[in-house]
Amino acid sequence: MAQRNWAELRARAWSTLRARRRILVATAATLAILLPLGWMWKSSLVPETYDIAAMGYPDWGGGPVDEHAGMHHGTPVKDLVADPDRPADVRETLTVRVKDGHYTVNGTSPGPTIEATVGQMVEVRLVNDNVPDGITLHWHGVDVPNAEDGVAGVTQDAVGENEEHVYRFLAEDPGTYWYHSHQVSHEQVRRGLLGALVIHPETSEAGVHEQLAVLHRYGDGPTLNGEEGLTTVDTPPGQRVRLRVVNTDNGMASLWMTGTPFEVMAVDGVDVNQPEPVTGERVGVPAGGRVDLDFVVPAGGARVDFGAGPALVFGNDPTGDDRPPLPRDVLDLLSYGEPADLGFDPTHPDRTFDYDIGKRPGFLDGRPGMWWTINGHLFPDVPMFMVEEGDVVVFRISNDSDSTHPMHLHGHHAVVLSRNGKPATGSPWVIDSLEVPVGDRFEIAFVADNPGIWMDHCHNLRHAAEGLVAHLMYTGVESSYLVGGEPGNQPE
Ligand code: C2O
Ligand code: CU
Secondary structure (H helix, E strand, C coil), X not given: CHHHHHHHHHHHHHHHXXXXXXXXXXXXXXXXXXXXXHHHHHHHCCCXXXXXHHCCEXXXXXXXXXXXXXXXXXXXXXXXXXXXXXXXXXXXXXEEEEECCEEEECCEXXXXXXXXXXXXXXXXXXXXXXXXXXXXXXXECCCCCHHHCCCEXXXXXXXXXXXXXXXXXXXXXXXXXXXXXXXXXXXXXXXXXXXXXXXXXXXXXXXXXXXXXXXXXXXXXXXXXXXXXXXXXXXXXXXXXXXXXXXXXXXXXXXXXXXXXXXXXXXXXXXXXXXXXXCCCEEEECCCCEEEEEEECCCCCEEEEECCCCEEEECXXXXXXXXXXXXXXXXXXXXXXXXXXXXXXXXXXXXXXXXXXXXXXXXXXCEEEEEEEECCECCCCCEEEEECCCCEEEEEXXXXXXXXXXXXXXXXXXXXXXXXXXXXXXXXXXXXXXXXXXXXXXXXXXXXXXXXXXXXXXXXXXXXHCCCEEEEEECCEECCCCEECCCCECCC
């Protein structure tokens, strides 16, 4: 009896030991996985309040390094304003209301179109009637002084309920632009806080019918100037038309014409040099981008179709209200029009930056998932592209992710040098919004001539909210605002 007990005890002791060892090994293995994960999780957390200039890491693009940059040395962003002594020529008040999650500007969406002429000082008073999150206005495509750029937490504080804010900028470059909120922008823009802005040249051509087409999806179907379906414009045969198209959506828009050839006069507000007539091709307009078309209405009428959505008819409908098929060929702006002087030499840039977009598993502010990366890094540990005023800057943008990205740099216009190694051969293709499809690689160049801290992000605003955001920062500039904080600044 005693003998059996002893053997049993020993067996039990051994099995307990074995079980303990298994637990130990399992615990160690778990810790080996959990500890680095925990560290990754913890280091992904975005602070409640932070200075954008102190986030991420500086990327000097191969140019000279300024050790003091970003450390509160230099001109504060808030001082980078338009000439305060110049009286306003164009004055607007825009009042924003939200109701059932839909935003209106002076009671409509799109909001009123702001029109100015080159040389005029524009002054817009933004009033927040009842938006609890706060609002701002960003002048998409207008290279305004930094403090007028409308990015909550970077160039101003969000404008709270019952508060107001005045924007002032000189209308310098004629073209088609738009405005939208840059506070919780992935919600506020989609839900209507937007409008068009047209800057006319000093002398406008007489006898041209101006037509605006603001494309937006409010949730249901796609709309044009807030309307679904077909819009008819009463224009006689022989009428010359300038059609200004603004894509305010998160995705690419396609447009094509039936009844007459057309010319692409301008892209992102910049004139195309010697555009040729286009027939049988469609034009792609990236999210945030604009194109201006020029055509003459023929006797049989003309029609412009926008994707599977709305259409514009000038005079008669040449299709007899049959949706014409989407042309297979896309107009290639890389070879459209005739070359012209760029105004600077991009062949020996002062700085060259990579902006490689990827996707990988990780944590974004503590949330596990597949997230966008910039040069392999997850937000907020992304590059701060550092430049000095006067630098010639080249960006090499490539997309190694599984989704297309309409990339938008604030405060500057850049010229496309090449796509997938193929140099541009047409008119200078100047952009502020550039579609970068999966697998593609672009080289773009610009002169750093507008000091400040400028967002450089994906204009699929959901992607921006998922971390596809970096900034271009000038040496000699210091930040004035904080993301988060009391005003709840949340630019994306
Ligand atoms: Cu139209 Cu940063 O945006
Ligand atoms: Cu994107």
